[in-house]
Amino acid sequence: MPEANSSDNRRGGVLALAGGVGGAKLAVGxxxxxxPDALTVVVNTGDDEIFYGLHVSPDIDTVTYSLAGLANxxxxxxxxxxxxxxxxxxxxxxxxxxxxxGDHDLALHLRRTDMLRSGKTLSxxxxxxxxxxxxxxxxxxxxxxxxxxxxxxxDGEMSFQEYFVHRRSxxxxxxxxxxxxxxxxxxxxxxxxxxxxxxxxxxxxxxFLSVDPIMALPGVRxxxxxxxxxxxxxxxxxxxxxxxxxxxxIFQTFAQKPPSALAVAEHYEGIAxxxxxxxxxxxxxxxxxxxxxxxxxxxxxxxxDAHKIALAIExxxxxGVPI
Amino acid sequence: MPEANSSDNRRGGVLALAGGVGGAKLAVGxxxxxxPDALTVVVNTGDDEIFYGLHVSPDIDTVTYSLAGLANxxxxxxxxxxxxxxxxxxxxxxxxxxxxxGDHDLALHLRRTDMLRSGKTLSxxxxxxxxxxxxxxxxxxxxxxxxxxxxxxxDGEMSFQEYFVHRRSxxxxxxxxxxxxxxxxxxxxxxxxxxxxxxxxxxxxxxFLSVDPIMALPGVRxxxxxxxxxxxxxxxxxxxxxxxxxxxxIFQTFAQKPPSALAVAEHYEGIAxxxxxxxxxxxxxxxxxxxxxxxxxxxxxxxxDAHKIALAIExxxxxGVPI
Numbered sequence: 331m332p333e334a335n336s337s338d339n340r341r342g343g344v345l346a347l348a349g350g351v352g353g354a355k356l357a358v359g360x361x362x363x364x365x366p367d368a369l370t371v372v373v374n375t376g377d378d379e380i381f382y383g384l385h386v387s388p389d390i391d392t393v394t395y396s397l398a399g400l401a402n403x404x405x406x407x408x409x410x411x412x413x414x415x416x417x418x419x420x421x422x423x424x425x426x427x428x429x430x431x432g433d434h435d436l437a438l439h440l441r442r443t444d445m446l447r448s449g450k451t452l453s454x455x456x457x458x459x460x461x462x463x464x465x466x467x468x469x470x471x472x473x474x475x476x477x478x479x480x481x482x483x484x485d486g487e488m489s490f491q492e493y494f495v496h497r498r499s500x501x502x503x504x505x506x507x508x509x510x511x512x513x514x515x516x517x518x519x520x521x522x523x524x525x526x527x528x529x530x531x532x533x534x535x536x537x538f539l540s541v542d543p544i545m546a547l548p549g550v551r552x553x554x555x556x557x558x559x560x561x562x563x564x565x566x567x568x569x570x571x572x573x574x575x576x577x578x579x580i581f582q583t584f585a586q587k588p589p590s591a592l593a594v595a596e597h598y599e600g601i602a603x604x605x606x607x608x609x610x611x612x613x614x615x616x617x618x619x620x621x622x623x624x625x626x627x628x629x630x631x632x633x634x635d636a637h638k639i640a641l642a643i644e645x646x647x648x649x650g651v652p653i
Numbered sequence: 654m655p656e657a658n659s660s661d662n663r664r665g666g667v668l669a670l671a672g673g674v675g676g677a678k679l680a681v682g683x684x685x686x687x688x689p690d691a692l693t694v695v696v697n698t699g700d701d702e703i704f705y706g707l708h709v710s711p712d713i714d715t716v717t718y719s720l721a722g723l724a725n726x727x728x729x730x731x732x733x734x735x736x737x738x739x740x741x742x743x744x745x746x747x748x749x750x751x752x753x754x755g756d757h758d759l760a761l762h763l764r765r766t767d768m769l770r771s772g773k774t775l776s777x778x779x780x781x782x783x784x785x786x787x788x789x790x791x792x793x794x795x796x797x798x799x800x801x802x803x804x805x806x807x808d809g810e811m812s813f814q815e816y817f818v819h820r821r822s823x824x825x826x827x828x829x830x831x832x833x834x835x836x837x838x839x840x841x842x843x844x845x846x847x848x849x850x851x852x853x854x855x856x857x858x859x860x861f862l863s864v865d866p867i868m869a870l871p872g873v874r875x876x877x878x879x880x881x882x883x884x885x886x887x888x889x890x891x892x893x894x895x896x897x898x899x900x901x902x903i904f905q906t907f908a909q910k911p912p913s914a915l916a917v918a919e920h921y922e923g924i925a926x927x928x929x930x931x932x933x934x935x936x937x938x939x940x941x942x943x944x945x946x947x948x949x950x951x952x953x954x955x956x957x958d959a960h961k962i963a964l965a966i967e968x969x970x971x972x973g974v975p976i
Contacts, residue, residue: 382763383706383770415736419760423785425767433756436763437742440705444748447706462746 349540351406353533359642376479376543672863676856682965699802699866
């Protein structure tokens with residue numbers, strides 16, 4: 331007789347796709363209303379970069395720190411109360427220090443890099459380290475193979491960190507590539523979560539830079555597009571502006587249209603079935619519905635944990651996910 | 654016409670061989686009384702070890718921090734006022750943290766490792782980093798190739814750091830090897846300093862663990878033994894005890910003789926010509942002289958910079974080096 335398994339009679343829970351700070355906030359809300367076996371957070375790794383020989387995974391870290399309650403509440407990324415003593419010395423010793431690695435943060439990158447070097451996959455390492463930080467829900471890199479988002483700009487090609495952190499999003503984005511995506515695979519947990527989720531949630535992350543790298547992995551876009559489950563996209567654009575990061579600017583320069591909830595909805599057309607947009611964008615509701623979406627207009631700015639939980643409850647309700 | 658060169662008419666200055674804290678102290682004294690072009694400090698790298706993928710050179714760092722005035726005055730090693738925030742996180746993340754790397758210290762190891770990875774030699778990296786810390790005298794690794802001191806103990810083989818730091822010198826040392834020494838070369842600056850020094854100084858470092866690895870490099874022992882210049886050994890054993898570290902214990906268990914200035918003198922027989930021992934060991938003067946040494950009995954415990962300078966002046970005087 332097979333062992334009893336509480337999940338035999340249910341699908342694989344909510345599959346949330348996330349990138350940086352906005353995505354991490356909704357992930358926190360979802361994790362507060364769903365048990366660990368009913369939520370898988372798959373995170374963009376296209377922005378990963380090597381600093382001083384260390385493997386830095388900014389989006390994984392933002393999601394992990396957020397879920398662990400360790401994130402810097404002022405920035406949404408980095409380790410709360412981190413110090414920057416090593417960085418000061420690195421600068422004195424002639425290193426480039428435009429990427430602000432804190433001391434606690436450095437320790438995480440050291441440990442990750444050391445574990446990867448020992449032959450573990452990024453999935454294994456991410457699960458182990460997030461568990462040690464107290465995270466109970468699975469945080470999963472989109473792939474265990476390297477995928478690198480390359481910004482093609484009016485000032486040449488560069489990595490996302492180079493563009494966003496070092497160059498402060500100043501170059502004009504004229505193209506985007508996800509190097510390595512063609513030959514990478516979705517990570518094993520992502521692949522299995524893709525097979526039978528209750529719902530998919532596109533967190534309010536940058537559609538071009540946080541979600542598209544995930545969608546660029548072989549088979550992912552197709553599997554999501556043909557699935558028969560609710561797929562909820564939450565707009566990261568509120569009132570024509572991005573809460574954080576370069577999304578608005580990239581709509582303008584790369585997608586060549588004004589940043590708006592409607593533009594986000596157009597971006598997810600054929601992929602998502604449900605669309606969540608802010609009260610500020612109420613006037614676009616009809617236009618978004620005309621694209622075929624079931625639409626929810628609500629408060630989407632998550633400045634407190636209460637906001638994160640409220641939005642997560644609304645997203646789950648819309649997708650018919652029991653909480 | 655060749656360029657004027659102030660060193661055309663003189664030999665290469667003092668070549669000091671050093672290991673950890675005791676050696677670093679005399680190096681500080683020598684650096685205070687000799688100009689940068691009259692002193693080369695060659696440092697043991699047999700204790701180098703990889704932690705979290707980072708190349709740590711404890712003896713080079715102790716000498717460099719000391720010469721830069723940055724060493725922790727309480728321990729003699731490590732960075733004064735260093736913090737240990739990364740180490741705490743590393744421990745929380747499951748890493749072994751018996752080697753106490755501070756945050757400033759970590760930055761140095763990160764930078765060193767990154768520069769080595771880019772193809773620079775340990776000599777180049779050491780020179781660059783020590784200059785950036787404000788050190789004016791050349792600090793030189795004994796070799797650019799890896800040499801690893803292996804402690805053969807009653808509890809198996811281990812690296813020096815494992816023996817000294819992790820195991821607190823508790824295993825009984827029954828043998829010592831310098832893996833890689835046979836196929837390593839003295840570093841280029843060491844090699845050229847060996848060719849025409851005014852004098853050689855064996856700093857008061859552990860003879861077995863700090864100086865012998867240097868002497869084990871091909872040709873070094875022979876070149877020093879046959880040279881016609883003063884070679885001054887300073888005893889690290891005072892009154893039968895080591896000021897710091899496992900030297901006394903190693904005399905007992907490995908060399909099978911009680912630790913004493915006389916035992917140190919016997920160790921350097923045929924290598925050194927001059928011997929400096931502490932007032933506490935006055936009673937051994939005749940026995941040491943009987944080995945053929947010119948002997949100086951003086952205050953050798955260096956608890957202040959004044960002591961370091963006073964001892965350096967006496968060592969230079971004994972070796973006929975103008976200061």
